[in-house]
Amino acid sequence: MTRSHWMVHLVGGLTLWCLWFVLLYGGLGIMCSVASPPLAAGQWTWINGVLLILTLAFTVLLVTLARWCWYRQETEPSELQVYVRLSSALYGMSAFAVLAVGLPVGVLPPCA
């Protein structure tokens, strides 16, 4: 893999984080305006379900990418290993950021 590809990976994790964040916040707004569930349902609503699946999907994707980068270290030339390690760390941090910011989906009602 070339240096250019690793540069894409360097910002890839956090770009995915941004995309997830837009989907999460924008999706919440749109879903609440279209079919707001009753407040009494608490956090056990279809909206929370959709957002939770989205969050878990992105987390799995980012963890997979972090692992993939980590195991590529051995096969890449030494001058590229810095980018490989950084990319892996950034995918991992992005996965953590997705999971951490997405946690309230399991706790709070969506539209209150």
Add this chain to the structure above:
Amino acid sequence: MSADQLTARMHAIWANLPGWGQLAAVNHTSIGKRFMVTGAVFFVIGGVLAMLLRTQLALPMQTIIDADAYNQLFTMHGTVMMFLFAIPILEGLALYMIPKLIGARDLVFPRISSLGYYSYLFGGIILMSSLFLGVAPDSGWFMYTPLSSAEFSPGPGSDFWLLGITFVEISAMAAGVELTVSILKSRAPGMTLTKMPIFCWYILAMALMIVFGFPPLILASILLELERAVGMPFFAVAGGGDPILWQHLFWLFGHPEVYIIFLPAAAVISTVIPVFAGRPIIGYRWLVLAIILTAFISFGLWVHHMFTVGIPQLAQAFFSIASMMVAIPTAIQVFVWVATLWHGRVTYNLPMLWVFGFLMVFVCGGLTGVMLALVPFNWQVHDTHFVVAHLHYVLIGGMLYPLIAGIYYWLPHFSGRMPSLRMGLWGFWLTFIGMNATFLLMHLTGLLGMPRRIFTYSGDMGWSWLNLLSSVGGFVMAFGLGLVILDIILHFRFGEKAKPNPWQADTLEWATGTPPTPYNFASIPDIDTRHPLWEKPELMTSIPAGEHRLATIEHGRREILGTSAITGKLQAIYHLPTNSYLPLLAALSLAVVCIGLLIRVYPMALVGLLVAAFFLFRWSWENGSHPAMAPPTPDEDPSLPLHSRTTDGPGRWGMIVTLMADGALYLALIFGWLYLWTVSPEWQMPGESLLSVPVLLVSGVLVTVATLLFHRLTAALNQGQAHGLQMKLWLVTFVGFVHLALLITALVQAPLAITESAHDAVLFFVVIYLLFHSLLVTVVTALQALRVKYGYVSARYPYEPNVVRPLWSYTLGIYWCSVATFIFLPMVWGA
């Protein structure tokens, strides 16, 4: 050629013109200094406004300043400090430092630097004039609607803010594009990204944040000015708009802006600490990781400024956690700095004093930031002096202290002289004590419930003694900062002469001379280390002696080396423009546009716009192999060509980065459309498209054809085939104009009620946006056809069509995206 002859010849090519000719200077050293000096002047003005505010608040029930004047003063204090001081002075520092750190003689777009400076200067003067005319904006520095709308701010104050700040933002965007491309494409050969000084990583992140962060505010300012001037109801509920949209767009810019200010300041800290610790920074890669994390996550925090506007709890929780998470990369940086100090042999000097002040004050400001990220606490202290205290801890600690540390560190570089230690010590301690007296106590004032932005208060509220002490502290701090400024001014005359590289630093700027030569490096060395002056001290003499690359100057061109973005591999020679009045003239014309819009004399604005367009097109004409730029010379080396003889170069990169900013503005527009559609209670979506769909489709087919034709002709040109090039370019121009005519027809025929419906107003704005791009790319293509006639574009000079090509792609992309989002999506959703 001897070293002396080389120096003399370099000076002749790179020096500014004498006398009034200084106005034509484009050199990054001159432009960077001008940004910093102008920023310092605005800082003094903003400081005087702050002292007036503190004088009024020192005692209860004072009537020194009335409520109206107080509103103007606090609005202008915040505006001046944020937009006219903090951002521009750091941009100036970056513009000054970056070429010197990466081993280049100048930035890649010198005329754009100059245009940016004049836009900043004229925009700042226009904005400040409102204060002296007594009509300054008075809605607060973030100009919330509806307070800033025509109904509640009928005077010209808001217009001064919106037009002045938009004008100033040209300079920020210019710096963002300029710095990004310069860092990526003009580093010394061999300087890979991971060999780059850490300062450059910070500035690269800051520049890209400007590219993505500023456009939402530019869009918001244009929309609000259109609402005020024409009555398009983007933020008025009755017309289907929503005032909260302004808050979203403002803080989409506003929160990243905090980090746009902090990152360059942290860059200074990360540069100064290793030098005075006498060792490389510990955790360079951790710092890179933290910089990238900060740059991204800071875009996901904006709603923490809006916790009280009625957003669902779940959404607030997202932003609350994201706000706390940004503390992680910040903490990584603090630990890196502390670890470097811990393991080094620290030399205590004036710059280090400010670094220690920064560490203490900024960490405290960061901790109150984490407190404010907690929604319930945020609700309690919202709009109180606690928030004012927090933001001043962050901004003074996180920006002003590092800035002064950097100024003291690079003072010998600017002037060749050393500062006064005694006056510097007094300046620091008075500032430090005064600052903490003012703002530490202000946290308590806020916790006791004192709202921000009230011009006076009753004596029985229990806030009197705190306010008095804060005011005394404010004046102590002002005195301290006055001493610092005096020290800096006096050192130019009385400072001790500096030795070369007086702090024994590791980075290349100290090899450019103290003060630096206008060309920085007489010859450009290969760099394969992060610490060139520590590992190769002989560079201090071998560079001026012309022992490295690019030491020939007989051709008379200003040249720098062009390298690949990641590996630093040598690719081409970039020839740069010399001194030019065109940026000044273009900025003056834009100032006429600004004033014309301000006083609502629209013919004047139109004339200014046409004159500005003339100067900008004239500017674009003097490029490539034009006689004023780089006409063919016999000494050209085909193995290392001039960039205008290739298919890639800084212009193409600049175009792409500019389009990224343009795309950010466009995305903000789509966000606004979807937001109003989803949230605004009075939003009216018509049953069918108001714009003729068949006309739009035909127009779309034509822009597609034009783009494909252009791509095809550039592909052929890149393979050396220029047969019929001029005719093909004229054909593309013709198709482009027909596309434009159809788009105008669709707009004219549409029954849009732009002053009654936000929907219609947004649609109108979108079509104008598309028309602007289509017109621009068509005219530029026509100019390319003309340039073929003059021989500036040909098989030997294929560069310029490759610069224009991404603009055609972008125009095509936004066209179909707009048709899908603004026309088809409502039709499908409505069905």
